[in-house]
Each structure stands twice: as C-alpha cells, then as structure tokens.
Amino acid sequence: MSDVKLEDIVSLCKRRGFIFPGSDVYGGLSGTWDYGPLGVQLKRNVMQLWWKMFVEDRDDMFGIDAAILMNQKVWQASGHVDTFTDPLVECSNCHGRFRADKIDTSKCPTCGKTGTFGEPRAFNMMFKTFIGPNQGEELTIGAPIDADEENRGRVDLEGRKAITYEPSSVSYLRPETAQGIFTNFKNVVDTIYPDLPFGLAQQGKAFRNEISPRDFVFRSREFEQMEIEYFVHPDQWEAEFEKWVKAVHEWCKALGLPDDSVHELEVPETDRAHYSKRTIDFEFDFPIGREELLGLAYRTDFDLQNIQRVSGKNLEYRPKDGSAPFVPHVIEPSFGLERAIMAVLSAAYTVDEVNGEKREYLKLPEHLAPVKVAVSPLLKNKPELVAKAREVYTMLKKEFGNVMWDDNGNIGKRYRRQDEIGTPYCVVIDFETLEGETADTVTVRNRDTTEQERVKIAELVAKLSK
Ligand code: ATP
Numbered sequence: 001m002s003d004v005k006l007e008d009i010v011s012l013c014k015r016r017g018f019i020f021p022g023s024d025v026y027g028g029l030s031g032t033w034d035y036g037p038l039g040v041q042l043k044r045n046v047m048q049l050w051w052k053m054f055v056e057d058r059d060d061m062f063g064i065d066a067a068i069l070m071n072q073k074v075w076q077a078s079g080h081v082d083t084f085t086d087p088l089v090e091c092s093n094c095h096g097r098f099r100a101d102k103i104d105t106s107k108c109p110t111c112g113k114t115g116t117f118g119e120p121r122a123f124n125m126m127f128k129t130f131i132g133p134n135q136g137e138e139l140t141i142g143a144p145i146d147a148d149e150e151n152r153g154r155v156d157l158e159g160r161k162a163i164t165y166e167p168s169s170v171s172y173l174r175p176e177t178a179q180g181i182f183t184n185f186k187n188v189v190d191t192i193y194p195d196l197p198f199g200l201a202q203q204g205k206a207f208r209n210e211i212s213p214r215d216f217v218f219r220s221r222e223f224e225q226m227e228i229e230y231f232v233h234p235d236q237w238e239a240e241f242e243k244w245v246k247a248v249h250e251w252c253k254a255l256g257l258p259d260d261s262v263h264e265l266e267v268p269e270t271d272r273a274h275y276s277k278r279t280i281d282f283e284f285d286f287p288i289g290r291e292e293l294l295g296l297a298y299r300t301d302f303d304l305q306n307i308q309r310v311s312g313k314n315l316e317y318r319p320k321d322g323s324a325p326f327v328p329h330v331i332e333p334s335f336g337l338e339r340a341i342m343a344v345l346s347a348a349y350t351v352d353e354v355n356g357e358k359r360e361y362l363k364l365p366e367h368l369a370p371v372k373v374a375v376s377p378l379l380k381n382k383p384e385l386v387a388k389a390r391e392v393y394t395m396l397k398k399e400f401g402n403v404m405w406d407d408n409g410n411i412g413k414r415y416r417r418q419d420e421i422g423t424p425y426c427v428v429i430d431f432e433t434l435e436g437e438t439a440d441t442v443t444v445r446n447r448d449t450t451e452q453e454r455v456k457i458a459e460l461v462a463k464l465s466k
Contacts, residue, residue, distance in 0.1 A: 002261070004349045006287040010216050012360070013345070016421050018042065018370075019217065031213030031221030033338075038421055041370035041402055043224075046340055047203055049254060049367060050226050054201055054247075061199045061228070062188065066180025068205060069131065069171050074179050077310040078303060080126060083274055084175055087120035088211055099211045125208045127173040127221075173207035178332060180204075181229045182303040186315055196317055196328060197240055199230035203337070215288045217338035224337035229299075231317070231328035237298055241278065241331050244296055248282055248333055252293075255340060256365040257347050261285040262293070275302040284343045293339050299330040344368060348422060354450055362422030363448060371404045371423040373464055376414055378430040380407040389429040392442060392457060396427070399461050419447055425464060433457075 013019040018039035022032025035043055055061045075081050087100035094111035100120035107114045174180065181200045188200060203226045213219050232240045245264070252262045267279040276297040284293040304327050308315040316325035348362040366372070373396055377389035386407070397403040404423070406414050411428065418426050426445040432438040438454060444463065445452045455463050 002285045002287045002346055004287045004346050006216060008360075009287065009342075009345050009349055012349070012362075012420065013039065013216075018345075018421075022222075031210055031219070033217050033220060038370040039341075042344070042364075042368060043337065043341060045368045045370065046255070046337060046344065047224075047226065050251070050335065051201070051203070053251060053254065054199075054228060060194070060197060061201055062192065062194065064181060064184055064188070064200050064202050065204065066177070066184060066202065068174050069129075070174060070179065070183065072168075072170050072172065073310055074183060075126065075172050075175075077306040078179055078182075079274055079306075080172075080175060080179075081124070084126055085122035085124050086211055088123035089117040089120045091116045092118070097211055102212070123209075123211060125210065126175050127207045127209050129171055129173060130169045131171050132169050174205075175208050176206050176334070177202045177204050177225045177227045178229060178334070179303070181227065182307060182330075185229075185231070185304060185307075186313060189317060195320065197230060197232040197236065199228045201226070201228045203227075215286075217342055218286065218288065218291065220338055226335040226337060228333050229303075230331040230333070232331060234301070234326065234329045237329050237331060241296070241298055244331055244333050245280065248294065248296055251335070252282070252284075254365075254367075255344050255347070256363075256368065257284060257343055261347065263290060265292075273297065275299045284339075284346075286342060287346055291339075293343055294333065294335045297332045297334070299332050301327045301329050303330065304328065359416065359419060361419035361447065364422035364424075366424045369422045369424055370402060371418070371421060372400045372402050373425040373427055374404045374406045374414065374418045374423050375427045376406050376411065376429070378411060378428055384434060385429055385431070388433055392427060392429060392460070395457075396460065396464070400464070415445060415450075423447060427460070428452075 016038060017036035020034045020036055021028045022034050023029040024034070051063070055063050072081075088097060089100045089105055090097050091108040091111060091113070093113045093116045094108060096108060096110040098109065100117075103109055105117045108116050181202050184200070188194070204224065205222060206225045207222050210219050210221050213221050217223070230240060230244065249262065253259070261284055263283045263285075265281040265283050267276075267281055272279045277300050278298040280296045281292045282294050282296065283290045304315045307313070308327065315327055317328050318325045344364065345362065348364045349360075350363045351358060351360050353359065375389055375393040375396060377385035379385055389407075393403060393405050404418075406418065406426075408414065408417075415426055424447050426447075428443045428445065430443065432454075433440065433442055440457045441454045442457060442460065443452045444455045444460070
C-alpha cells in the first residue's frame with residue numbers, strides 16, 4: 001500500500017496546472033477531467049513512450065487510428081449492447097446509486113440506512129447517441145430474432161441470449177478502442193500483409209457511463225486507452241501471452257513504478273470478461289489501495305469470428321508458407337492512460353527536507369517530466385545575465401522542446417517550484433558565466449540530489465541528454 005495521500009496529488013495537480021476538474025468554471029461534470037499545460041505534456045510523454053516501446057521499436061507492430069463513432073453492428077456483434085453492464089443498486093431512502101459489486105449493500109454508504117437496496121439491475125455503460133438528424137426514432141428493445149423482411153439487417157449472435165435492436169441512426173461512444181482495431185484487421189492484412197504473429201496498436205478516447213466515477217482520474221467517464229490486439233496462431237497463444245507478461249513489466253519499469261508496487265492478479269473464470277479464456281490484471285499500489293492498472297487478456301478468436309459471421313467477410317489469415325488459412329487468436333494488453341498517469345504521479349510524489357524545510361516534489365523519470373530543464377538568469381534586472389540566459393534557453397529549447405524560462409522570485413523559490421512539477425534540471429546563468437576562468441559555464445542543479453555543478457555551455461546539451 002502506498003503511503004502517499006490521494007488528496008496531496010489531487011491538490012498538487014490542480015495547484016500547478018496538471019489536471020483540473022472538467023467544466024470546473026460551471027461547477028464541474030462528474031467523471032470528467034481536463035489536462036492543463038503540464039498535465040497534457042506529461043500525458044503526451046507517456047503516450048509517446050508507449051508508442052515508441054510498442055510500435056516504433058518493434059518489427060511486428062503497426063499503428064492504427066479508427067473513428068470513435070462506429071456502426072452499431074460493431075457493438076452488437078462484440079456483445080457490448082447486451083453484456084457491457086455493471087450491477088446497479090439504488091437506495092430507497094436517499095436514492096443514491098451505486099455499483100453493487102463495489103459496496104457493502106447491507107448499508108447505504110451515503111445515508112447510512114440499512115436494508116434499503118433491492119436486487120441489482122444490469123446497467124449498460126455505453127453512451128448512446130444518434131447519428132444524423134433523425135433523433136425521434138423509437139427504440140425497439142429485445143425483440144426476438146427472426147429472418148423475416150422486417151428484421152432484415154439485424155444481428156444474430158448465435159447461441160447468445162437477448163438481441164437489442166436499434167434504429168439505424170443509433171450509435172455509441174466507443175467504450176473501448178479495441179473494436180476499432182478488430183474491424184480494421186482485414187484492411188491491414190489486405191494492404192500490408194504482415195507476418196503472423198503481428199499486432200495492431202491504437203491510442204484514443206474511450207467512454208463509459210460509470211455508475212460512480214471516483215478516486216480522481218482512476219474511474220472517469222471519458223478516458224484514454226492504449227490498446228494492442230496481438231494476432232497469433234491458436235497453438236501459439238500461451239507462449240506469446242508469457243512474452244506479453246514480460247513486456248508489461250518492462251512498461252511499468254519505464255514508467256518509474258517500483259517493482260514491488262506492481263502485482264499480477266490471475267483473474268478467475270467467474271470474474272473474466274465474456275470473451276476471455278485467460279486474464280491477468282496488473283494491479284498497482286495506488287494511494288486508494290491495490291487496484292487495476294491495466295489488463296492482459298487472451299480473447300481467443302471471439303471478436304474476429306463475430307465480425308466474420310455478422311459482416312459475412314472472410315477474416316482468415318493465409319499463412320505465407322501455404323499452410324491452411326485460419327482465424328487468428330488474440331492477446332490483448334489494454335492500458336489505461338489515466339491510471340498510468342495516476343500511478344506515475346503516486347510513485348513520483350516525494351516529501352523530504354532540504355535545509356531544514358519540508359520539500360514536496362515529483363521525482364519523475366526524466367523522459368516523462370513535462371519540463372525537461374528550466375533556465376534562469378540569477379537576477380532578472382541585470383540585462384547582461386538575461387541576454388546570456390536567453391541564448392542558453394534558445395539553444396536548449398531547440399534541442400529539447402520542453403524547456404521553461406523561469407525568472408520569477410528568488411532562486412530558492414524557483415528551485416522549489418521546478419521541483420514541485422518534477423523538472424529534473426535547473427540551469428542558472430550567473431555572474432561567473434560572464435567572465436574570468438568560469439566564463440561560458442553555467443550551474444546545473446539536480447532535482448533529486450539538489451546538488452549543483454558547473455558545466456560548460458558547449459557541453460550542456462550532451463550533459464542533459466544523458
Ligand atoms: P474496472 O474493473 O476497474 O472497471 P475494467 O476491468 O472494466 O476496469 P477494462 O475493460 O479491462 O477495465 O479496460 C482496460 C483498461 O482501461 C483498464 O485496465 C484501465 O486502465 C482502463 N479503464 C477502464 N475503465 C476506466 C475508467 N472508467 N477510467 C479510467 N480508466 C479506465
């Protein structure tokens with residue numbers, strides 16, 4: 001269990017411009033969060049790291065970027081229309097609504113009354129929307145499947161119970177990015193014909209109408225996923241699954257998460273999603289307790305078979321050695337960006353003492369820090385210091401991009417401010433930079449050790465690139 005308090009992270013994030021409550025100026029909108037200047041940079045750094053590790057650095061992975069709005073058949077065929085539900089209970093006294101599997105239903109967590117909950121009902125978490133101007137259409141729900149004229153175009157999920165029929169204008173905000181990958185499997189194979197096994201990776205928004213969004217960005221209604229569908233020969237899934245277990249641990253390491261704070265939970269069959277034959281939840285010791293950071297699931301050929309059946313298109317892969325075609329099986333590592341950010345912040349949040357004073361800072365891995373280096377003239381009213389500092393700033397900005405100019409307050413305050421947002425280095429241009437033996441050197445101050453060293457300007461880029 002982490003000894004960091006969630007409220008310390010939430011307050012630092014708001015105070016320093018990482019993450020704000022969504023629609024804050026109008027009193028907020030539950031389950032939504034906005035990223036400020038530092039937050040968006042942190043988020044991009046995490047996304048870029050993921051893309052580099054799992055797409056750019058590998059030969060067997062390819063990127064895709066599918067539309068958020070998809071044909072409703074996608075969500076019928078995938079089973080989401082029928083089964084993407086959470087158990088909802090409502091308190092008969094205060095009318096508070098909760099997820100039955102997340103609370104003790106003998107007593108209402110809001111009003112404290114006992115025995116106020118009835119049987120849970122299945123609440124579908126997809127956000128429904130209408131495409132085009134025909135919003136008035138009636139919904140027909142749960143009609144039995146039938147091959148007659150009236151039911152033409154509707155979807156039959158063999159062997160599975162209810163079908164939910166919708167008018168053609170209905171669509172959903174995607175509750176996962178995965179389906180955008182599956183529906184493009186054929187396009188990718190037909191165009192670039194990769195060797196198997198290969199994977200398709202996608203980053204993007206997902207939406208779930210969570211019954212009770214909570215715990216900062218951990219459970220949001222709008223969030224970002226980074227997902228991979230890795231297509232394998234059915235005989236190979238176990239070996240490939242093990243490789244992904246290792247790859248996930250490497251990812252956690254790259255995020256700066258201590259090894260002993262990441263745990264594998266083998267999900268028992270009764271708790272697995274309907275499509276999965278094996279799932280490991282990777283849990284992290286968040287300030288709110290040990291909770292799911294990301295999931296790794298063996299989805300069999302469930303999705304491709306469904307699409308094949310419903311679309312009538314052949315999704316078999318033809319091996320290049322001429323052996324028999326088959327529908328590939330899939331291993332899916334599914335990463336939540338917000339949970340990654342929350343884990344990174346929790347692992348980085350540190351309190352220590354410097355010169356007898358409490359210091360609160362983010363010990364972020366350098367490759368994730370929103371500001372790589374801050375540049376300051378020792379005094380902002382000395383034009384010769386400012387001019388030299390501007391030169392150094394311009395040079396570093398060209399090289400690293402995320403470089404901040406900081407000349408506010410005294411140097412101690414600047415260090416504290418930069419520490420608090422996790423800036424690994426502060427470069428200061430002082431009078432020694434301008435003359436004598438130390439001409440053209442600057443001080444570089446290290447966030448973690450607070451030590452300073454003099455470095456030649458000409459060697460600065462190399463020094464900071466390490
Ligand atoms: P949980 O059990 O916590 O609701 P889940 O098992 O439904 O999560 P998946 O469907 O496996 O989650 O989604 C994959 C990943 O997407 C999760 O591991 C998580 O990182 C992220 N994720 C899912 N739901 C949310 C949410 N409401 N807010 C933020 N991230 C989420």
